[in-house]
Amino acid sequence: MKQLKKLKTGDGSFTFVSEEFGETYHSVSGAEEEAIKKYAEPTNIVELAKKGTVRILDFCFGIGYNSAAAIDAALAVNPDCKIRIVGLELDESLSEKLKELSPKFKSYEIIKNIKNNNYKNENIHISLVFGDAKQTIQDISEEFDICFFDAFSPKTQPDMWSEEVFKDVCAKLKVGGLLATYSCATHVRINLVRAGFDVKDGPCIGRRAPSTIATKLF
Numbered sequence: 506m507k508q509l510k511k512l513k514t515g516d517g518s519f520t521f522v523s524e525e526f527g528e529t530y531h532s533v534s535g536a537e538e539e540a541i542k543k544y545a546e547p548t549n550i551v552e553l554a555k556k557g558t559v560r561i562l563d564f565c566f567g568i569g570y571n572s573a574a575a576i577d578a579a580l581a582v583n584p585d586c587k588i589r590i591v592g593l594e595l596d597e598s599l600s601e602k603l604k605e606l607s608p609k610f611k612s613y614e615i616i617k618n619i620k621n622n623n624y625k626n627e628n629i630h631i632s633l634v635f636g637d638a639k640q641t642i643q644d645i646s647e648e649f650d651i652c653f654f655d656a657f658s659p660k661t662q663p664d665m666w667s668e669e670v671f672k673d674v675c676a677k678l679k680v681g682g683l684l685a686t687y688s689c690a691t692h693v694r695i696n697l698v699r700a701g702f703d704v705k706d707g708p709c710i711g712r713r714a715p716s717t718i719a720t721k722l723f
Contacts, residue, residue: 509521509523509524509599509602510522512533514529514532514533514534514536515532515535515538515711516536516537516538518535518536518537518538518609519606519608520533520536520568528658528661530570531567531568532710532711533711534710534711535710536570536608537570537609537610538711539570539710540570540573540574540610541574542708543685543708543716544655545571545574545577545578546708547683547707547708547716548651548653548683548685549683550575550579550651551582553651554582554583554588555583557583557585557586558586558589558650559575559586559588559589560588560589560590560647560648560650561589561591561650562590562591562649562674562677563590563591563592564593564653564655564656564674565594565595565655565665566594566633567594567655568603569592569616570608571655572616573610573612573613574610575588575590575651575653576588576615577612580611584628585628586628587629589630590629590630590631590632591631591633591634591649592631593634593636593641593645594634594635594638595635600619600633603616603617604617615629615631616631619631619633622634622635638656638665639665639670639673642673642674643673647677648678648679649682650678650679650682650683652674652677654684659690666693666696667696668699671684671699671700671702675702675721678721681720682720683718683720683721684717685716685718685719686717686719687717688716689707689714689716689717693717694719697717697719701722701723702719703719703722704718704719705717705718705719
């Protein structure tokens with residue numbers, strides 16, 4: 506198992522530090538806060554849940570906070586909502602490390618109880634696909650409302666933030682679908698636009714710079 510250091514963040518929640526990439530899986534200003542404010546809240550999950558279905562592509566699933574925040578938000582407004590999540594993740598050893606985490610998300614026990622890369626009940630279906638997300642996304646045939654794009658930083662993983670990757674993500678979203686990411690780097694936004702997205706500022710959480718919300722145009 507890869508070595509991961511557990512780190513307490515500004516809101517009292519914990520994340521891990523990747524020894525391989527030298528970065529945290531969530532913001533040190535607040536891991537739970539970031540999942541809620543940068544991913545769950547600005548992606549129309551509440552509106553989708555009220556209509557009955559939420560479909561999420563979680564690109565770089567990590568420790569599952571973003572998906573847990575989304576499930577909580579959806580079920581809070583519609584307990585009968587159907588939620589489909591496909592998580593792409595490189596590090597399969599993370600599954601065991603989740604036992605060390607106890608965030609406030611009501612649905613985090615679901616994340617912890619994903620067995621054999623799959624979880625399914627009457628309302629929620631989660632599938633984890635392990636491997637290089639740049640490659641595994643090619644094998645995904647479903648269409649999604651939302652993409653949580655949460656790779657390590659463009660400086661650390663520049664190949665994950667390319668126009669080609671964003672085109673692959675765009676192809677999996679329905680028209681009007683949303684991509685949320687913490688980065689607002691100029692070249693990231695340029696690549697998003699070239700891939701077929703309209704880009705705007707997302708929330709500023711934990712730093713002065715905004716996050717990014719991108720909408721698939723066609």
